[in-house]
Amino acid sequence: TYDSGDYPQALEEAVALSDWHGFEGRREDAAKRGKLRGIGIANYADLSTGYPREWTEIEVCPGGVVNVQIGTMPTGQGHQTAFSQMVAEVLQAPYETIEVGYGDTDYLKDGGGTHSGRSMRMGAIVLSDASAKIIARAGRIAAHVLETADTDIEYADAMFSVAGTDRCISLFDVAAAARDRDDLPDDLKGELKEDADVYFPRAVIGSGCHVCEVEIDPETGVVEIIDWTAVDDVGRAINPMTLDGQTHGSVLQGVGQALMEDCAYDTGSGQMIGATFADYAMPRADTSPPFRTKLLEVPSPSNPLGIKPGSEGGTAVAPAVVANAIVDAMKEFGVDHIELPATPERVWRAINS
Incomplete structure (x- = not known):
């Protein structure tokens, strides 16, 4: 049983903060520049236990x-x-x-x-x-x-x-x-x-709702994250600035999983070909989108200060919200699913299949 949370409020706040209802205008503007624009939304619940x-x-x-x-x-x-x-x-x-x-x-x-x-x-x-x-x-x-x-x-x-x-x-x-x-x-x-x-062996649940907008170059399959909205229920926020920073970092880790990080092996030798940071694709500063963040503070009844986890939610939700945005951008081509990581090759093949 989830200990607390206002899940409808998180959804409503994310829709409002992201200007969801103004998206079609942004999609049309992107089309004039030859880009496919998509929007995705996803919710998460973050279970926190650990050493008690x-x-x-x-x-x-x-x-x-x-x-x-x-x-x-x-x-x-x-x-x-x-x-x-x-x-x-x-x-x-x-x-x-x-x-x-x-x-x-x-x-x-x-x-x-x-x-x-x-x-x-x-x-x-x-x-x-x-x-x-x-x-x-x-x-x-x-x-x-x-x-x-x-x-x-x-x-x-x-x-x-x-x-x-x-x-x-x-x-x-x-x-x-x-x-x-x-x-x-x-x-x-x-x-x-x-x-x-x-x-303290009891589990505590953090939660939230994130919205992502992407643009795809249909000629190359390259995906660019244009905007990110994060609404997270962390219980009592001791230091909101620190929490915002952790949201940025955790989202980027999830974006890496969604777009580029992959354990690739040579089919002939079985050797991993992305075994160093020189070869393994990871998100960098130029991958980071502009963020709009908001903290909800619905206290957890499980501890005296009402604190919930506030650092890992972005990692959990990012792959889902990025995949939803990519599929939305390609819906005119009949695409309703993409395997992650959504590399340029996979996106290009989905568009041209």
């Missing part, structure tokens, strides 16, 4: 730095930005004070790595929990230092204050007190750090 455990440790240092260690590691997705943003928001500490470390087995107790859209979904839970533990413990230390009851302590903008007074102490000064003072209860002494872990 994640762990983090957060330490507030007296020098004004918050050190974060976490098991899941980035491979270009922007974890540093999103994780720092997450901790800064919960701790109410300046973003520039957050330093995130990954993959150091001298510190890590567990961690599942980056796969299956799990990093923000799992990481956000443990980062939020550990940050909340730090605030709770630091509040007790602040009450002791300020000689007041725990219930009189208020916290905002990395500052603990006594309600109704101007007496206050910063989060980082609390860390210094925890390290240096010997009059604190034993459970409050020492480094101001807390860890958190989570076991």
Whole structure:
């Protein structure tokens, strides 16, 4: 059972954002230039599971730095930005004070790595929990230092204050007190750090709808992607700019599968003839279409922050939406199917068959 999502809204938003109803005019303009123009649409549901455990440790240092260690590691997705943003928001500490470390087995107790859209979904839970533990413990230390009851302590903008007074102490000064003072209860002494872990085996579903427009040169069969519209339901979007970037990258990976990537072998020797990046066709910057993107934020009920996967949907949907657009462009020739990858040769043969 899908956990949440507004699938009709995603479809309606994609149709509107892509100017679907104005397409026939664009098709006519392309025909005047000798090109075949097609439009395709496809929906997807992205299942996210992966390794079900994640762990983090957060330490507030007296020098004004918050050190974060976490098991899941980035491979270009922007974890540093999103994780720092997450901790800064919960701790109410300046973003520039957050330093995130990954993959150091001298510190890590567990961690599942980056796969299956799990990093923000799992990481956000443990980062939020550990940050909340730090605030709770630091509040007790602040009450002791300020000689007041725990219930009189208020916290905002990395500052603990006594309600109704101007007496206050910063989060980082609390860390210094925890390290240096010997009059604190034993459970409050020492480094101001807390860890958190989570076991979360439940699947989470992201979804969306993409629209693609292509133009085909009927003389050569070359396909050019002219426009791309992506509407993705990612649950709560921690960093929309990062998510848009991941949409661009995942779509291009799917476009590679749709148009060019192929494991070709020499029929005589059985040797793979596309075995290096010099020979294997991949999408490049000049393949990338202009993007129009929109994020839907229908929270997942499966986790406290409502996060869903937001990085792999484009890879899943791109082959379908590109194939639909190519077939639509060739419909005047009676073409209703094309095998992928839709190389220029295959497209040319379909037109001329």
